[in-house]
Structures are given as C-alpha cells and as structure tokens.
Amino acid sequence: MLSFSPVGSSLSKGETLLDTFLNLQAVGVTHFVVRHERSGVLEDLAPLLKASVINAGDGWHEHPTQALLDLLTLRERWGGFKGRKIVILGDIRHSRVARSNLFALKKLGAKVTFCGPTPLCPDDFSALGATVEHDVEKALKGADAVNVLRLQLERMDQGFVPSLADYALAYQLTPARADLMKPEALVMHPGPINRGVEIASEVADGPRSVILEQVANGVLARMAVLALCEEGGRGA
Amino acid sequence: MPEQLIVAGGLLIDPASRIEAIRDVLIEDGRVAAVGTGLTRKPAFKGVATIDARSKWVLPGLVDMHVHLREPGREGDETIATGSKAAARGGVTTVLAMANTEPVSDTPSQISFLRSKARTDAAITVLFAGAVTLGQKGEKLTEFAKLRAAGAAALSDDGRPVMNAGLLRRALEAAKDLGLLVIDHCEDLHLSNGACVHEGPEALRKGLKGSPWAAETVQVMRDIALCELTGARLHIAHVSAASSVAAIRTAKKHGIRISAEAAPHHFALIDKNIEGYDTDGKMNPPLRENRDRQALLAGLADGTIDAIATDHAPHGCAAKSLGMDLAPFGVIGLETSLAVALTELFHKKILTRRQLVERMSSCPAALLGLKGKGTLAPGADADLVVVDPNISWTPEPPYLSKSRNTPFTGKKLKGRAITTLSAGRVVHAL
Numbered sequence: 001m002l003s004f005s006p007v008g009s010s011l012s013k014g015e016t017l018l019d020t021f022l023n024l025q026a027v028g029v030t031h032f033v034v035r036h037e038r039s040g041v042l043e044d045l046a047p048l049l050k051a052s053v054i055n056a057g058d059g060w061h062e063h064p065t066q067a068l069l070d071l072l073t074l075r076e077r078w079g080g081f082k083g084r085k086i087v088i089l090g091d092i093r094h095s096r097v098a099r100s101n102l103f104a105l106k107k108l109g110a111k112v113t114f115c116g117p118t119p120l121c122p123d124d125f126s127a128l129g130a131t132v133e134h135d136v137e138k139a140l141k142g143a144d145a146v147n148v149l150r151l152q153l154e155r156m157d158q159g160f161v162p163s164l165a166d167y168a169l170a171y172q173l174t175p176a177r178a179d180l181m182k183p184e185a186l187v188m189h190p191g192p193i194n195r196g197v198e199i200a201s202e203v204a205d206g207p208r209s210v211i212l213e214q215v216a217n218g219v220l221a222r223m224a225v226l227a228l229c230e231e232g233g234r235g236a
Numbered sequence: 237m238p239e240q241l242i243v244a245g246g247l248l249i250d251p252a253s254r255i256e257a258i259r260d261v262l263i264e265d266g267r268v269a270a271v272g273t274g275l276t277r278k279p280a281f282k283g284v285a286t287i288d289a290r291s292k293w294v295l296p297g298l299v300d301m302h303v304h305l306r307e308p309g310r311e312g313d314e315t316i317a318t319g320s321k322a323a324a325r326g327g328v329t330t331v332l333a334m335a336n337t338e339p340v341s342d343t344p345s346q347i348s349f350l351r352s353k354a355r356t357d358a359a360i361t362v363l364f365a366g367a368v369t370l371g372q373k374g375e376k377l378t379e380f381a382k383l384r385a386a387g388a389a390a391l392s393d394d395g396r397p398v399m400n401a402g403l404l405r406r407a408l409e410a411a412k413d414l415g416l417l418v419i420d421h422c423e424d425l426h427l428s429n430g431a432c433v434h435e436g437p438e439a440l441r442k443g444l445k446g447s448p449w450a451a452e453t454v455q456v457m458r459d460i461a462l463c464e465l466t467g468a469r470l471h472i473a474h475v476s477a478a479s480s481v482a483a484i485r486t487a488k489k490h491g492i493r494i495s496a497e498a499a500p501h502h503f504a505l506i507d508k509n510i511e512g513y514d515t516d517g518k519m520n521p522p523l524r525e526n527r528d529r530q531a532l533l534a535g536l537a538d539g540t541i542d543a544i545a546t547d548h549a550p551h552g553c554a555a556k557s558l559g560m561d562l563a564p565f566g567v568i569g570l571e572t573s574l575a576v577a578l579t580e581l582f583h584k585k586i587l588t589r590r591q592l593v594e595r596m597s598s599c600p601a602a603l604l605g606l607k608g609k610g611t612l613a614p615g616a617d618a619d620l621v622v623v624d625p626n627i628s629w630t631p632e633p634p635y636l637s638k639s640r641n642t643p644f645t646g647k648k649l650k651g652r653a654i655t656t657l658s659a660g661r662v663v664h665a666l
Binding site: 016038039040041043044058059060061062093096099122124125127128 | 435436437440441442443444512513557559560561562
C-alpha cells in the first residue's frame with residue numbers, strides 16, 4: 001500500500017495526472033483509491049488504466065463509498081428503503097456526499113429532500129429527482145432520517161452565507177428541529193462535525209445519532225469495495 | 237487579357253442583389269464582372285475557364301465576424317495562415333480576428349504588423365479588431381483614431397467584458413464619431429465568478445461550477461441602455477441566453493442600434509449534449525439549455541440575431557486535457573460553421589437558404605461596413621463559395637486548423653463548401 005499526495009510528487013513538477021497514474025501502475029499498483037478536487041476526474045482516467053480505480057471523492061461530484069456506508073447504516077436499522085423520507089441538510093451545492101446519496105437512495109425507492117439556503121441548495125436540484133425545501137422545519141417534518149452536511153468555513157468568504165452564526169440560526173439541526181422528525185428517526189453526519197454550526201452537540205451525541213455507526217460501517221463498506229475489485233481483477 | 241473565370245450554372249443566392257436564380261458569374265481580375273445566363277455559350281467567353289456549379293448553390297463568400305487566430309503569441313495553436321486555410325475550407329472568405337492575442341492588439345503598430353502578415357500569409361481576407369482598452373484590462377481606452385488609421389476593422393475586448401460601464405460609454409461615443417463598430421463580450425464577471433459551464437441541473441449533476449444565464453443578460457441589458465444613451469452602434473458577441481435574445485429583440489423594436497451574433501455551437505447544442513467532462517464542450521459563454529437554444533433559433537429566424545459567427549477559438553490538446561475547471565474556454569468552428577448551419581437551420585426549416593446567406597454573409601459584411609463583400613453584384617470582390625447543400629459528411633481530425641477542439645467531431649452533418657474563391661482565386665476545392 002502506497003500513500004500518495006501531489007505535494008512532493010512529480011505532479012508538482014508539471015507531470016500530468018494520467019502520467020502519474022501510469023507510472024504508479026508500472027511499479028505494480030493494482031488498485032487506486034483516489035480523492036481529487038476536480039469533479040469527474042476519474043471518468044477520463046479510469047478507462048486508460050488496467051488497475052482498479054475507486055472513487056474516494058471527486059470535487060463536488062460523487063463520493064460513492066460514503067453513500068454505501070450511509071446505506072449500510074440505514075439498512076441495518078430499517079431493513080429496507082421503500083417509502084422512507086431522508087432529508088439531506090446543509091451545503092448541498094458543494095457536496096459530493098449529497099449527490100451520491102441522492103442517486104443511490106432514489107434507486108432504492110426512498111424519497112430525498114435537499115434542504116439548505118438557496119445559494120447552497122439551488123432549486124435546480126429538483127431536476128435531479130430531489131425535493132428541494134428551504135424551510136428546515138418543513139423539510140424535517142415526518143422524516144425518517146436526516147443527513148447533516150458539514151458547512152465549510154470558506155463559504156462565508158465566498159458570499160454563500162453571511163456568517164456561521166447566521167447560518168446556524170436558520171439551519172442548525174437543534175434538538176427542537178430534530179424532534180419534528182418521526183420519533184424513531186435517525187441523525188447522520190459524514191464528518192468531520194462543526195459542533196454548534198450545522199449541528200448542535202446535544203443532537204450529535206443524542207439517542208437518534210448514528211454518526212459513529214457510520215464511521216464503523218465505513219471500514220466495512222470500503223473493505224467490501226476492495227474485495228469486489230480484487231475479485232473482478234482476478235476474473236478479468 | 238484579363239484573368240477570367242466563369243462559375244456556371246449554379247443557383248445564385250445573393251440577397252443583397254435580390255437574386256435567387258440559376259446564374260453564371262463571370263469573374264475578371266478578382267472581381268465579379270457580370271452575372272447572367274448562358275455566359276458560357278457566348279463566343280466572347282470561349283475558352284474561359286469554368287467551374288461547373290450545376291445543382292449546387294453559389295453564394296457570396298461567408299463573413300465570420302468573430303474568430304481568434306492566436307497570432308501573435310500562440311502560434312502553436314493557430315496562425316493567420318492555418319486559420320485562413322480552415323476558413324477557406326468552410327466557405328469563409330472574410331474573418332474578423334479578435335484582439336486577445338499575446339501581446340494584445342491594442343496599438344496601431346500591431347494592427348499594421350498583423351495586416352502585413354495577413355497580406356503575405358492569408359488565403360482569404362483577414363481583418364483585425366483593435367482592443368477597446370489597453371491590454372484588455374478594462375482600465376484605459378486605446379487610441380481609436382490611430383487604430384482606425386492603421387486599419388483596425390472594429391473594436392473589441394472580446395474574451396473579456398468591458399466591466400466598467402462609464403468606460404464603455406466613452407468608448408461608444410468615440411467609436412461613433414469614428415464610425416467604428418464596438419463588439420462587446422457580455423459577461424458580468426461577478427456573476428460568472430470563474431465558472432466553467434452553464435449553471436443549471438446539468439452542472440449540478442456533474443458537480444461543476446456554473447455561470448448563470450443572467451451573467452450575460454445583465455450585461456446585454458446594460459449595453460442596450462448605453463447604446464440608447466450614446467446613439468452609437470454596438471454589437472453583442474456570441475449571444476447564448478434566451479433572455480438576452482428577448483432583450484435585444486425589444487431594443488431593436490425601439491430603434492436602438494444594437495446588433496448581435498450567435499455561434500453554431502450555441503444554436504446546435506445544449507449542455508446535456510456534452511458527454512461526461514469533455515472539454516471540447518467548454519466555451520464561454522457556455523452551452524446552455526433547450527429554452528436558450530430555441531430562443532436563438534427564433535432570433536435567427538426573425539432577425540433579432542443578425543449574424544452567425546463561430547468564435548473560432550483554437551486550443552492545443554495539452555491545454556484542453558487539464559479538465560473542465562482548468563482547461564481554456566473555446567472551440568474551433570471555421571471548418572464546420574456552414575455545415576452546422578445547413579444541417580440545423582436550413583434542413584430543419586428554421587431559415588430559408590436566403591436567410592442563411594444573410595446571416596452568414598451579407599449581414600455581417602454590412603455590420604462591418606465592408607464594401608464589395610457579402611454580395612456577388614458586378615464590381616464586388618470575387619469572394620464566392622460553391623455549396624452542395626445535400627452532401628453528407630462527418631468532421632474528423634486532422635483539421636486544417638492547427639487545433640482540433642470541436643464538439644462536432646464525429647457528428648453527421650449535411651452540406652458543405654465544395655469550392656471557395658477568394659478574390660477570384662481558388663482557395664479550397666473538395
């Protein structure tokens with residue numbers, strides 16, 4: 001296993017990403033687990049490589065293994081997804097977690113509501129199959145689960161939110177807001193948490209929270225992905 | 237003996253002369269000498285070389301008022317020589333090259349240099365725009381009178397908007413006094429904010445940063461107001477958004493002297509047509525949604541959009557392989573513009589053949605005030621294109637352009653230029 005980051009590598013000397021991958025493949029790498037800031041980066045690269053390529057998050061686009069571990073966590077609690085209502089709350093625009101969860105949950109028959117302020121949760125998301133709701137109380141009412149997204153601190157400087165406090169006032173998952181959901185509803189967060197910004201500590205640590213189950217399931221989901229790639233690699 | 241040539245038996249479509257009929261065109265010493273019937277049978281023209289244009293269209297050479305030829309500064313991507321060959325292949329005999337070269341074409345000496353280069357290197361007529369502001373920085377106006385004296389054919393900071401409305405106002409006033417056309421790239425940089433594609437569901441799905449249609453339209457509306465204020469003429473480059481078309485239509489109804497162009501990629505494609513993260517689908521303004529495309533088609537049909545212009549923007553493969561966020565904006569278009577227009581506008585009955593010639597030749601020639609271009613009336617330059625409107629073909633590299641960044645590669649098109657003449661010389665023959 002190699003850990004690789006652009007700093008100090010030939011990428012910082014101007015090598016193209018494809019050349020970097022081809023070099024690593026040449027020294028025997030059979031599986032790439034890639035996180036990259038550019039959306040869609042693997043769509044061009046993966047077809048050109050013999051090795052397995054696992055998307056560990058590309059820009060704002062997708063984070064498939066996070067969606068798998070979220071699904072695993074929900075399935076352990078629920079058994080199935082049909083008719084369930086899941087709210088994804090926060091900075092949807094810049095969230096690969098939100099997109100991967102939406103695509104997977106829709107496929108399994110669940111209903112997904114995206115909730116956040118319009119700059120971070122534009123109405124155009126409805127064209128992708130999500131219900132878009134900017135009123136957090138309305139969104140949470142009767143939900144089976146909420147997946148709270150981290151608010152990145154730089155969004156303030158970019159004008160998406162006026163301040164963290166202002167965002168928290170309007171959209172923080174507080175105990176009162178969490179209680180608008182069904183009594184047995186679950187609270188999720190892909191981490192790391194900004195306590196007191198997007199989620200109140202009482203909720204993050206409260207009885208509805210399955211955040212640490214998500215962390216544990218992350219190991220299992222990623223082991224499964226690697227095992228499937230290994231199997232596929234042997235079959236090919 | 238004058239050098240003579242007859243283009244015989246074609247369907248001549250010359251809107252400026254109100255002709256749409258089978259005609260022979262006699263060319264003498266680079267100009268149209270006569271237009272008539274049965275010229276080849278006249279004893280006086282016995283032995284004169286002829287081009288058989290029967291069952292073809294004969295059009296005045298196309299005028300593309302928006303191209304980037306990359307010279308000087310980026311000769312690896314395109315030159316005046318290669319860009320003009322690409323144009324000839326597409327039936328284009330006059331181009332207006334934009335000023336965003338390296339260095340920027342903002343001085344009379346650079347315009348003079350470029351014009352002398354075009355005289356030696358270009359297969360067709362290459363005109364040059366001078367920048368509106370020094371270095372296209374949007375801070376200080378260039379010397380318009382000197383630029384005009386050096387031969388600048390128009391003024392534009394294209395590639396960048398003139399964000400400062402006060403400065404654009406002064407530019408329009410000065411350009412009006414000199415009779416120069418200002419061409420504006422409409423983009424509010426605060427709204428576009430470094431985005432790489434159109435803001436909408438497709439950008440959200442792909443996780444790409446989008447620029448809203450309003451980034452263009454707010455500038456179009458501002459320009460309309462400045463046009464009305466100054467009484468100057470102003471031309472809007474590469475219109476892409478439905479609301480921009482609506483604003484221009486209303487302005488024209490009120491007698492405001494605004495004109496506009498649309499690019500083939502914008503009226504033929506929408507954002508959803510680009511698969512994955514193909515940077516050959518990245519240009520500025522971006523491909524938008526179906527409502528925008530439909531508005532452009534309607535605007536082309538009713539004359540709200542005066543001209544079709546390619547915004548031919550060559551970029552090398554290395555730059556285009558940097559991914560959607562970092563790759564440069566732009567697509568080439570000179571070799572496919574006529575074919576795309578025939579396929580999407582004529583064959584789909586959006587425009588008549590006469591309207592198509594207006595949008596691609598006579599209207600842009602008139603907007604630029606070009607004498608002897610955009611028509612084949614006797615006395616005009618013998619810039620002429622013979623077109624087979626029904627031939628099917630598929631663009632594939634290599635292109636005559638040095639670059640190959642076009643979303644039309646592999647797309648089946650119907651119609652193309654068979655023969656192109658520039659000043660009576662054959663510059664393209666299929």
